[in-house]
Amino acid sequence: MATTYSETFFRCENYQEAQKQSLGYEEDSLVDKLVENIKREPPWKVINNELYIEHRQLELLSAVMRVSFENKYINIKIADIGGGMGTCHLPLEKILI
């Protein structure tokens, strides 16, 4: 749900109607494309070669640091629900380690 520049969300009556009109996140063709993309350009390798922090990662960093300071955590166990490739924290690792 990154920035959009045109209308790409269309109101539906209920979840079932929206689902019926949709192809879905688990379509084989999409999953195959995502895996192909990762193999071609592993995001963790790109991120490891250059330290570039996006705005949303700064927001995540701020929240994680608040939790860490509040509890004096050194080890943090995170459940990233729906986190896709799970790469949003990789630049943060470089900053905090």
Added chain:
Amino acid sequence: MINWDWTVFESDKVALAYSQFEKESGIKWQKSSGDFVDSHDIGLFSCSLQYLQSPFKVLRKFASKCKYLIIMRLPLIDESNHVITKQIFTEGIYHEASSSWPAWFFSKNRFYSEIEKIGKVIYKWKTPTEIIHFEGKSIMMEGVLVRVNNVVPGRG
């Protein structure tokens, strides 16, 4: 100095497909439909809660095992009820795959009523780099850090 233990909970097919990258990435993938037995310090929902069929049921499930919740890149609207939409794509890999899926816009009041049942808001923020268009309005994504109550309704 912080040591991360990072586990991504994804849909069954995606978790299975991505798990082949665990060794090289250092990231673990688990099926979100499976039993969630381990406790975590933080449950992170980054642009994901709005894509769940039953978002608040899942939120309570993870709140029962996490001390804090970071919920970010949320589309909140000033309506009395949550709104369900179908999202389409005009560019990128999702467009190439002709993808589309249901996406919620959450009523701000109702969203924070749900959060109050789970824990205490420590702070909120807006994400000016992520603005989406919906029915002629520009909606800036938002985020919230929540300290989870010791006893969450539905826990156990």
